[in-house]
Amino acid sequence: MKNETKQKHPANTLVILGTGGTIAGRAPLASDNVGYVAGQVGIGDLVAAVPTLNDLALDVEQVVQIDSKDMGFSVWKTLLARVAFHLERPDVTSIVITHGTDTLEETAFFLQTVLRPSKPVVMTCAMRPSTALMPDGPQNLHDAVVVARHTGAQGVVVVCAGSIHSAIDVTKMHTYQVDAFDSGDAGPLGRVEQGEVRLFRNWPTACEAGPFHTVACQQIESVGNLPYVALLTSHADADGNVVRALSSYFLAHPEHPLCGIVVAGTGNGTVHGRLETALCEAQALGIRVVRTSRCARGRVLTHSKQLLSEVSSLSPVKARIALALDLLAESAINEQTNSLPA
Numbered sequence: 001m002k003n004e005t006k007q008k009h010p011a012n013t014l015v016i017l018g019t020g021g022t023i024a025g026r027a028p029l030a031s032d033n034v035g036y037v038a039g040q041v042g043i044g045d046l047v048a049a050v051p052t053l054n055d056l057a058l059d060v061e062q063v064v065q066i067d068s069k070d071m072g073f074s075v076w077k078t079l080l081a082r083v084a085f086h087l088e089r090p091d092v093t094s095i096v097i098t099h100g101t102d103t104l105e106e107t108a109f110f111l112q113t114v115l116r117p118s119k120p121v122v123m124t125c126a127m128r129p130s131t132a133l134m135p136d137g138p139q140n141l142h143d144a145v146v147v148a149r150h151t152g153a154q155g156v157v158v159v160c161a162g163s164i165h166s167a168i169d170v171t172k173m174h175t176y177q178v179d180a181f182d183s184g185d186a187g188p189l190g191r192v193e194q195g196e197v198r199l200f201r202n203w204p205t206a207c208e209a210g211p212f213h214t215v216a217c218q219q220i221e222s223v224g225n226l227p228y229v230a231l232l233t234s235h236a237d238a239d240g241n242v243v244r245a246l247s248s249y250f251l252a253h254p255e256h257p258l259c260g261i262v263v264a265g266t267g268n269g270t271v272h273g274r275l276e277t278a279l280c281e282a283q284a285l286g287i288r289v290v291r292t293s294r295c296a297r298g299r300v301l302t303h304s305k306q307l308l309s310e311v312s313s314l315s316p317v318k319a320r321i322a323l324a325l326d327l328l329a330e331s332a333i334n335e336q337t338n339s340l341p342a
């Protein structure tokens with residue numbers, strides 16, 4: 001982990017954390033926006049490439065240098081610790097994080113859900129590598145800093161292609177275009193226009209992490225892994241084989257229990273009958289099953305007489321994180337209860 005401090009201003013420091021991604025990617029040819037390697041350029045160089053940041057009081061730190069397709073709990077733990085550390089500093093007003101686009105929405109959701117910060121934590125990215133003819137990273141980084149310094153900004157947000165998205169709603173929607181993110185029905189929080197923020201709705205507040213148990217940072221720090229939650233999809237011809245194979249594998253490995261399954265259902269969270277039967281069997285074994293939807297928009301609406309009654313209106317990948325955090329919080333509550341004197 002490299003830490004560079006530029007111009008220390010005691011009361012007004014902006015921290016920029018680098019984690020890799022296409023924004024830090026390099027390709028052999030400037031015309032190549034696909035055949036690059038992500039996570040190559042250090043955060044110090046990315047910041048130096050944006051002249052508008054020159055006069056700001058910045059602390060710049062490389063937390064990891066990865067392609068975000070390989071994101072996982074161990075990196076989240078490290079990042080969470082660094083973000084929490086800097087948020088605690090009275091001289092730090094805001095944090096910007098550069099990140100790959102592929103799992104950006106998952107990291108943003110994780111940080112918002114666990115930290116619920118009252119200072120702004122602004123995540124940004126790029127769809128083109130730093131070596132591109134027209135890289136989008138420098139503008140995105142500039143815009144992210146504009147948002148981070150905006151009076152009243154708070155919570156974890158994502159800035160890309162001039163739009164500001166909340167961590168809860170944002171989803172990557174396009175494989176290639178620079179304007180790759182969308183906030184579904186909720187729409188973006190606002191836009192960055194010519195160095196100014198135009199806000200459409202309120203910044204994420206502490207309660208905007210959904211109806212989950214609060215998982216304290218210290219609890220995350222003390223565990224090696226999140227409770228294991230599998231993510232499956234319902235589709236034409238779906239059956240129960242994967243669920244039964246998963247259940248029997250994990251029954252044979254009690255040291256790594258299968259704690260939950262999120263199923264990305266069709267339409268309003270409906271599940272193929274054969275898959276539903278197997279999921280009910282898993283539920284009877286004590287595995288928590290949560291239904292969500294494959295649809296990019298809308299929320300799952302419940303009605304009575306559904307066999308799998310637990311639903312989430314989050315995207316499937318975010319519902320997986322939410323369930324894992326919920327299971328972690330529940331296990332801590334159970335441990336506390338069990339340790340109470342009888």
Ligand code: SIN
Pocket residue numbers: 020021022023038066067068069099100101102103125126127128
């Ligand atoms: C990554 O997610 O790290 C690579 C892809 C990207 O940033 O666009």
